[in-house]
Each structure stands twice: as C-alpha cells, then as structure tokens.
Amino acid sequence: MQRINLIPKSRQRDRQRRVRVRLWICMSLCYAALLAAACLSYRGMSSSHDLTALTVDLDEKQAELTRLEDQQKSLRPRLNEQKLILVAEQSISDQPDWSLLLTYLADEVLGDKVVLSGCVLAPSAPGDKADNTDSDTLVLTLTGYGQGTADVSQFILRLEQIGLFEKVTLARTNREPYLAGQAIAFEARCVMVNGGGAHD
Amino acid sequence: MSVFSNFMERPIGLDIGSRLIKAAQLGRKRGHSVVTATAIIGRSHPDTPIDRDEALRLSRVLSQQGFTGRSIVLAAPGERVMSSVIDMPPRESGAPYDVIAAQEFMRLQRQEPGRFELAWWDIPKPARASTAKVMAVGCAHADSNPILDVFASCGFDVVAMDLGLAAAVRASRDVIGTTAGVSAVLDMGWSSARLALVHGGVVVFERQLTNSGLSVLHDRVSKSLGVDPTEAEALIQGVGMPEQVPAHSADDARFQAVTPLLRPILVAYLDDIVKDLVASFEYAAHQYPDAPAHRLILIGGGGCIPGVAGYLDGKVAVAVVPTAAPQAMNHHGSQHGTEAALLTGTLGLAGYHGQG
Numbered sequence: 001m002q003r004i005n006l007i008p009k010s011r012q013r014d015r016q017r018r019v020r021v022r023l024w025i026c027m028s029l030c031y032a033a034l035l036a037a038a039c040l041s042y043r044g045m046s047s048s049h050d051l052t053a054l055t056v057d058l059d060e061k062q063a064e065l066t067r068l069e070d071q072q073k074s075l076r077p078r079l080n081e082q083k084l085i086l087v088a089e090q091s092i093s094d095q096p097d098w099s100l101l102l103t104y105l106a107d108e109v110l111g112d113k114v115v116l117s118g119c120v121l122a123p124s125a126p127g128d129k130a131d132n133t134d135s136d137t138l139v140l141t142l143t144g145y146g147q148g149t150a151d152v153s154q155f156i157l158r159l160e161q162i163g164l165f166e167k168v169t170l171a172r173t174n175r176e177p178y179l180a181g182q183a184i185a186f187e188a189r190c191v192m193v194n195g196g197g198a199h200d
Numbered sequence: 201m202s203v204f205s206n207f208m209e210r211p212i213g214l215d216i217g218s219r220l221i222k223a224a225q226l227g228r229k230r231g232h233s234v235v236t237a238t239a240i241i242g243r244s245h246p247d248t249p250i251d252r253d254e255a256l257r258l259s260r261v262l263s264q265q266g267f268t269g270r271s272i273v274l275a276a277p278g279e280r281v282m283s284s285v286i287d288m289p290p291r292e293s294g295a296p297y298d299v300i301a302a303q304e305f306m307r308l309q310r311q312e313p314g315r316f317e318l319a320w321w322d323i324p325k326p327a328r329a330s331t332a333k334v335m336a337v338g339c340a341h342a343d344s345n346p347i348l349d350v351f352a353s354c355g356f357d358v359v360a361m362d363l364g365l366a367a368a369v370r371a372s373r374d375v376i377g378t379t380a381g382v383s384a385v386l387d388m389g390w391s392s393a394r395l396a397l398v399h400g401g402v403v404v405f406e407r408q409l410t411n412s413g414l415s416v417l418h419d420r421v422s423k424s425l426g427v428d429p430t431e432a433e434a435l436i437q438g439v440g441m442p443e444q445v446p447a448h449s450a451d452d453a454r455f456q457a458v459t460p461l462l463r464p465i466l467v468a469y470l471d472d473i474v475k476d477l478v479a480s481f482e483y484a485a486h487q488y489p490d491a492p493a494h495r496l497i498l499i500g501g502g503g504c505i506p507g508v509a510g511y512l513d514g515k516v517a518v519a520v521v522p523t524a525a526p527q528a529m530n531h532h533g534s535q536h537g538t539e540a541a542l543l544t545g546t547l548g549l550a551g552y553h554g555q556g
Contacts, residue, residue, distance in 0.1 A: 003360075003552075004319040004337065004360075004362050004363045004366055005317075005319065005360040005361060005362065006276045006281075006317045006319060006337070006338070006339040006344060006361040006362070006363070007317065007344065007348060007358060007360060007361045008317050008341050008344065008345065008348075009317065011345075011348060011358075015357070015358075015359075
C-alpha cells in the first residue's frame with residue numbers, strides 16, 4: 001500500500017537532514033571505534049613482533065660483543081709488545097748518532113801525531129762553574145796522547161776551529177810512557193750546548 | 201536518548217482522538233511483529249486540540265507504560281483530512297501524475313498551492329471508466345503544523361502523519377485478505393465515523409459519514425433519558441442493541457428499564473450510518489461490478505457497542521465483523537474486543553515503518 005505522509009515537505013526535509021546527521025555521527029563513531037580497535041590490535045601484534053626481533057638482535061649483538069672482547073684479549077699482548085717496540089724506537093730515534101762525531105774527529109781533527117785513549121760524554125754537573133755551563137750542556141771529555149806538546153796544542157786548536165763546541169779547554173797534560181818511548185798525555189774538555197753547535 | 205536508539209527502535213503509533221489517546225508500539229520476536237506496549241489514555245481536555253502540557257503528560261505516561269524511544273507516527277486529524285478520487289490520463293501517455301494530481305486536488309478541494317500536503321496512489325481502474333484514477337488525500341499545513349509543533353516542542357520525533365483509516369486497513373490486512381471483492385472499514389469514532397473501501401489491497405474510496413460521531417449518539421441519549429454523559433455512556437456500552445444485550449446486563453434492573461427507551465435512539469443513529477453505507481456500497485458496485493462488497497469491519501468506539509455489528513449486518517448486504525485482534529496483538533496476549541477495536545488503527549500506525 002502507498003505510504004502516506006501528510007507532514008509538510010519542509011518539515012520532512014528538516015527531519016531527513018537531522019536523521020542523516022545522526023546517522024553520520026553514528027557511523028563516524030562506529031568507524032572511529034573500529035579504527036581505534038584495529039590500531040590497538042595491530043599495535044599489540046606489532047609490539048610482540050618487535051619484541052621478538054629485538055630479542056634476536058640483542059642476542060646477535062651480545063655474541064658479537066663477546067667475539068670482540070675475545071679478539072681484544074688476544075690482541076692485548078701484541079699491543080703491549082708493539083708499545084714497547086714503539087718506546088724503544090722512540091728512545092733510539094731521539095738519541096744523536098755520536099759515532100758520526102767520533103768518525104769526524106778521527107778523520108778530520110785528530111791528525112797523525114795524536115791518538116785518543118778515551119772518550120766520555122756526560123752532562124755537565126749543575127754546579128760546575130768552571131765550565132760556565134748550564135744544566136742542558138754536554139761535556140765531551142777526550143783523553144789521549146800526543147807526540148809532543150805542540151801536537152796536543154794543535155789538536156786543541158783544531159777542536160775549537162771545527163765550531164762544534166762552545167768551549168774547548170785543555171784540562172791536563174803530563175808526560176807519560178807510551179809504547180817504547182814517552183808521549184804527552186792530555187785530557188781535553190769540550191763543552192757543547194745540547195742539540196746545537198758553538199755560538200758564533 | 202542515545203544516538204543509536206533512533207535506528208534501533210520502531211516508532212510509537214499515536215492516535216489523538218477527541219476523548220482518548222491511543223498508543224501502540226511494535227517489536228520483533230522470533231521474526232514476527234509483536235505488540236510490545238499499548239495504552240489508551242483519556243484526554244485532559246476532550247474535544248480540543250492537544251496542547252504542550254497534555255503532550256508532556258502523554259510523554260510521561262508512555263514512559264511509564266513501557267514505550268521506548270521518541271519516534272512517533274501520528275494519525276492525521278480525521279475531520280481535517282480531505283480526500284478525492286481523481287481522473288487521470290492513461291499511464292502510457294507519460295503524463296506527470298504528480299502535477300496533475302496536485303492541480304486536480306486543489307481544484308476539487310479549493311486549496312492553494314503550497315498550503316497543503318498531498319499523497320496519492322493508483323487505484324484499480326473501474327470497469328466502466330475510460331480513464332485511470334488515483335485516490336488522493338491531503339491535509340492543510342494550517343491543520344497539521346500546530347499538532348506537529350506541539351509534539352516537536354516536547355522532544356518527540358514525528359516520523360510521519362498517516363491516514364488513520366489507511367493505517368487501520370494495514371492492521372486489518374489479515375482479516376481483509378486478498379480476495380477480489382471490496383472490503384470496507386468503518387471507524388466509528390467520537391467526533392465522526394469514517395468509511396474506507398478497500399479493493400486490490402488499496403483504499404479506493406474514503407469519506408466521512410454525516411452526523412455519525414458517537415458524540416451525537418451520546419448527546420441524544422443524554423437528552424432523551426435525562427442522564428449525564430457518563431451515565432449515558434454506561435448505558436450505551438452496557439445495554440447496546442436490545443436483541444444483543446449481554447447476559448450480565450439482563451439481570452440489571454436499571455438496564456432493563458432503559459432498554460425500550462434506548463433502542464429507538466440507537467436505531468435512529470445506526471440507520472443514518474446505514475444510509476451512508478448503502479450509498480457507498482452502491483458506489484463501489486457501480487465502480488467495480490465484478491468485485492462486490494463482501495465484508496465490513498467495524499473499528500473504533502462504536503464497534504465496541506454490543507449488538508451494533510449484528511444490527512448493521514442485517515441492514516447492509518455484506519458480512520459485518522467486529523474487529524478481530526490483529527495477529528500482532530494476539531502475540532501481545534490481549535484478546536479484549538474493546539481494546540482491539542480501539543487500537544486497530546493505532547497498531548497500523550505503529551507498523552508504519554514495517555510496511556513496504
């Protein structure tokens with residue numbers, strides 16, 4: 001049978017609008033509730049999934065850490081050894097090559113009439129006012145024999161002339177038996193500033 | 201009221217009569233429509249339009265009586281409903297039926313455009329008619345708006361304003377059946393009686409009968425017997441037509457004393473109705489000679505008067521049956537004839553959403 005509705009059309013339209021609004025509100029609420037439920041359930045599933053993944057990852061990292069610690073332990077003796085080598089090499093590399101000085105003295109300064117019997121390199125004593133030196137001054141003490149006094153003097157002079165020493169002094173001379181004859185024994189003190197030559 | 205309730209609950213059918221307000225609500229139980237609540241409430245101010253105070257009182261009563269929701273389907277005020285059968289061009293012509301129906305209705309009912317609401321439907325083509333016909337009913341906005349405003353102001357959601365007789369036909373479809381003949385539904389209300397002829401499952405004719413309201417009968421009884429309206433009602437409902445007096449009232453001396461006086465008044469009242477009924481059935485026979493009228497269903501307060509159905513049955517050439525409780529009402533457990541007669545139309549209103 002025909003559905004009869006004698007409510008004025010304007011009122012019917014108003015009511016339909018109200019019903020539609022209510023329907024949309026209802027649907028929106030349902031949709032929001034469903035969405036929230038879906039999000040919560042997904043989050044629940046996702047969190048358990050993440051936890052598993054994190055646990056696996058943590059285990060892997062712990063294994064790797066253990067492996068690295070073992071590796072570190074095995075490398076430590078080698079490291080110590082290398083440190084020692086490094087320290088030794090550094091200590092060597094910092095020392096001047098005194099053999100060069102001796103070679104130079106023997107080839108260029110000593111001459112034919114003077115021989116060296118001893119060579120001592122030592123820092124000057126702090127209170128050594130006689131040498132007019134300071135704490136970082138080195139003193140090269142050369143002992144030997146000369147054929148004559150003049151030869152010793154010439155030697156001292158040449159030492160001074162090479163410009164390597166700040167001050168060269170003849171500390172002692174005396175005649176002593178040498179081989180089958182007599183020779184002039186001497187002791188020369190050569191003062192030089194550590195790391196540098198004589199002042200000009 | 202929650203947002204969801206509007207979509208879940210079925211509306212309350214409300215018939216605001218001159219003296220009584222009838223309410224009913226349906227629900228579903230195991231796939232069947234069942235009556236979940238009914239109420240018959242006396243009017244605070246009989247014979248006046250319902251006002252806000254009365255609607256608020258009604259709202260409270262409905263809540264107390266087990267009705268749920270605020271959606272209602274109202275019966276259009278019967279005495280204000282206009283109806284016409286309108287000739288139309290054949291459907292095949294493609295003519296705009298909406299426009300033609302509205303224009304013809306305005307012409308026949310002397311209405312102005314935009315001042316009334318119209319509903320119309322096809323009716324079976326009469327045998328001798330060369331044109332199609334539609335049944336149109338309308339209600340002026342000036343008549344419907346005050347009622348709608350009252351209910352809206354009280355928080356009711358008026359889903360529809362239906363034709364009371366169409367709702368009664370809907371509720372009586374089990375009784376009317378699908379036979380080819382014409383059935384009639386007579387609503388004997390307080391202010392007027394209205395008749396609907398049903399053919400092919402649709403109302404093909406609707407009219408208000410002259411001088412037919414129960415108020416007319418009560419006035420006559422009250423004046424003739426010198427009793428007050430309450431006493432008059434008790435006599436009418438207690439005695440009814442003499443041949444059909446209920447057994448319990450035969451022993452009542454008071455009723456026996458007034459029976460000879462009451463009968464002529466009732467006969468005169470019913471004979472006026474019979475005249476209109478006969479004329480209406482003749483109209484139906486003229487329109488549908490192949491579908492003779494075969495049944496008259498009585499509803500409303502008049503249908504509850506003892507012996508009325510029997511008297512009318514002897515006067516018109518159709519079987520007169522008092523209202524049978526609709527199927528839905530049987531589920532509700534109510535078999536009381538009076539209640540069924542009063543609530544038939546209201547149950548139809550309550551089933552407004554349920555119909556297709």
